[in-house]
Amino acid sequence: MPMPAAGTSTKSDERRPAIMAAAIDCFAQKGFYGTTTHEIANRVGISQPYLYRLYPNKEALFAAAVDHVSVVMTETLVAHSSASGGAGPEPEAALDAARDAYAALVADRTILRFLMHANCAAGEPLVGQAVRRCYAKQVDTVRQLLGDDDAVRHWFGAGMLDNVVAVLGLADIDEPWAHVLAAR
């Protein structure tokens, strides 16, 4: 029975991350409804029907992208916080490093913008479930970093506002109201 040896990733599995990256890029621009499966396939360099071999439909593809983002965020955080001390005797330094890592992670506008669109598409069942899974993970992580629940809410609220500021390009607008929202 010709099949890949157990534990070996098939070629299509290797291609999934590339599809995820392209999907996140595209969805971050125009959201779930505004992005066509053709655009995504084009960016990866595959045909549009081949997407449907790897994902049953557009909604599942989007939900997979949300899960992917969730994993990437957590992995990056763990990597950074363990790399700087690795359960060493300096808990404060590790925490600072972790916070920096998180800040650097969300500095990638694409990811946050994609998650903003994901919030809007949460009406689709599979998407809503994935988004809730993502928040569950992120809230737990951030709470371990910050401790205080109020601080966690403030963190997420500030992140969302930050995102809107970026989408609207308020940094380039020299008016009082824009300065208020864009202030660091």
Place this chain on the structure above:
Amino acid sequence: MPMPAAGTSTKSDERRPAIMAAAIDCFAQKGFYGTTTHEIANRVGISQPYLYRLYPNKEALFAAAVDHVSVVMTETLVAHSSASGGAGPEPEAALDAARDAYAALVADRTILRFLMHANCAAGEPLVGQAVRRCYAKQVDTVRQLLGDDDAVRHWFGAGMLDNVVAVLGLADIDEPWAHVLAAR
């Protein structure tokens, strides 16, 4: 020359508010790309082509809805804050009343949800402009209420988080992470 007397609103002008209400409802559910002009027309009870007599295209209709929301928010606020004292000798009471009015206003989930989708559609030129106009107005208003710029940012951030909590239905989820985000 048969035409309505000057200053008289035509019947189509009277219908515009109803169209705005329907558009806001629909767009709040599935956003700019996910909502069809047919859905909106159906909800108002007019034919879909008639929408195009009143608005040149879908983007202009959406932008008009954003402007409409901006006006409604400001009007409501002014009405409430002037009704309770009307530049009377109690500035604190008026401020509290205004804050309550604002809270009641955003308690209408539809408006905030619509604005969330508007943020996501800000890539469309007309929509982006309308959204910036809306924020300009709201920031000025809220700043007059709160005074401190940090507090204004906190206000908007908290509002956006609040919105996501509502969209995801976190109030109905009995898990720690959900409680953290949904806490009042």
Place this chain on the structure above:
DNA sequence: CTGGTAAGTTATAGGTCAATCACTAACCTA
């Protein structure tokens, strides 16, 4: 009643998009 305007509709053009089908090429194992 007559001519002109506004209100509103049906029908449809023209295009796009998600999803499926049928097919070909490459690969792997025995």
Place this chain on the structure above:
DNA sequence: TAGGTTAGTGATTGACCTATAACTTACCAG
């Protein structure tokens, strides 16, 4: 090299969506 599996594509389908065109009805002034 034969047989089965995976990778991948071109063509197409059926639905749907924005926008326009052409037409009908109600209204209103002189």
